[in-house]
Amino acid sequence: MDDLTTLEGVGPAMASKLRSSGLTTVAVIAVTPPREIAEKTGIGFNTILKFVAEARKLVGFEFIRADELWEKRKKMLKCSTGSEALDELLGGGIETQAMTEFIGEYGVGKTQICLMLCVMAQLPPDRGGLNGNVAFIDTEGTFIPERIYQIANEMGLDPEETLGKIFLARVYNSNHQLLIVEHLFKFCPENDIKLVVVDSMIGHFKSEYLGRETLSERQQKLNSCLHKLLRLGEAYNLPVIVTNQVQANPAQFFGDPNRPAGGHVMAHACTHRVYLRKGSKGTRLAKVIDSPYLPEHTTRFRITEKGIEDVLVAT
Ligand SMILES: Nc1ncnc2c1ncn2[C@@H]1O[C@H](COP(=O)(O)OP(=O)(O)O)[C@@H](O)[C@H]1O
Numbered sequence: 001m002d003d004l005t006t007l008e009g010v011g012p013a014m015a016s017k018l019r020s021s022g023l024t025t026v027a028v029i030a031v032t033p034p035r036e037i038a039e040k041t042g043i044g045f046n047t048i049l050k051f052v053a054e055a056r057k058l059v060g061f062e063f064i065r066a067d068e069l070w071e072k073r074k075k076m077l078k079c080s081t082g083s084e085a086l087d088e089l090l091g092g093g094i095e096t097q098a099m100t101e102f103i104g105e106y107g108v109g110k111t112q113i114c115l116m117l118c119v120m121a122q123l124p125p126d127r128g129g130l131n132g133n134v135a136f137i138d139t140e141g142t143f144i145p146e147r148i149y150q151i152a153n154e155m156g157l158d159p160e161e162t163l164g165k166i167f168l169a170r171v172y173n174s175n176h177q178l179l180i181v182e183h184l185f186k187f188c189p190e191n192d193i194k195l196v197v198v199d200s201m202i203g204h205f206k207s208e209y210l211g212r213e214t215l216s217e218r219q220q221k222l223n224s225c226l227h228k229l230l231r232l233g234e235a236y237n238l239p240v241i242v243t244n245q246v247q248a249n250p251a252q253f254f255g256d257p258n259r260p261a262g263g264h265v266m267a268h269a270c271t272h273r274v275y276l277r278k279g280s281k282g283t284r285l286a287k288v289i290d291s292p293y294l295p296e297h298t299t300r301f302r303i304t305e306k307g308i309e310d311v312l313v314a315t
């Protein structure tokens with residue numbers, strides 16, 4: 001499936017042209033808009049249409065019967081966050097075959113949740129994990145190995161072994177981010193990746209596209225990146241975690257003046273959206289704000305040297 005020459009009409013030269021434009025696998029070709037492939041590779045549009053149609057057939061993106069989907073969803077797994085309360089809010093933990101978004105202001109704990117999940121995902125299923133490696137897309141340079149070391153140590157794990165199972169990609173701009181996401185279709189199965197984190201999803205998009213006139217281009221690119229991530233989670237039965245910032249909503253006079261960045265594109269692409277706020281006594285509040293089947297609950301957790309934990313209730 002990774003050999004592009006399995007596609008009719010793709011010889012070694014054409015395959016290398018596709019690969020060097022980031023279209024590394026049949027699966028990536030199947031999920032990339034044909035226009036985008038044509039632009040990137042300079043190959044004629046009609047030729048691309050044929051490749052894409054064939055790739056989709058190979059990958060099986062045609063109709064799927066509902067009972068097959070049901071079977072697939074039965075394979076869905078959950079990864080614990082380390083906090084029972086937060087897991088319960090999420091319906092038992094972070095879901096595979098889905099994209100979960102953590103939204104909140106600077107310092108609220110989005111990265112801390114991501115780092116905690118990097119450790120949790122490595123645990124065996126009976127300890128709430130997914131028994132696998134992690135791919136971490138770091139767009140802000142906030143991945144701190146020392147913190148992973150600390151959490152692993154507190155949990156009685158071998159910290160260096162834990163660090164050795166996290167694969168980092170430091171991403172410098174939104175084009176780079178898109179390329180890395182495309183590369184994940186190849187990277188994940190090759191490296192036994194069971195969790196994909198993008199922290200933050202939106203940072204580069206926001207800083208690169210400033211004026212109103214660039215907004216639709218930005219949203220298109222963001223949309224494409226998000227849908228690839230979702231497809232990745234579905235294809236390899238893994239959870240995708242993305243973080244998102246909040247921005248002030250000038251039209252809001254009452255209540256919380258902040259809203260998630262990324263507009264409708266972000267809202268529609270993410271399966272579960274969790275809004276984080278600071279609570280009293282250093283605790284954090286998490287609220288599900290948009291989910292196809294999780295109720296809109298709020299819960300409390302805290303960030304400690306052990307990572308993410310429940311708030312202890314005094315008895
Ligand atoms: N080792 C630690 N022990 C306890 N709390 C920590 C530790 N490291 C970070 N934190 C908490 O996490 C917060 C930073 O969260 P972070 O995930 O970086 O925010 P965000 O990514 O949402 O901007 C800090 O303000 C602090 O409260």
Ligand SMILES: [Mg+2]
Pocket residue numbers: 110111112142199
């Ligand atoms: Mg952060």
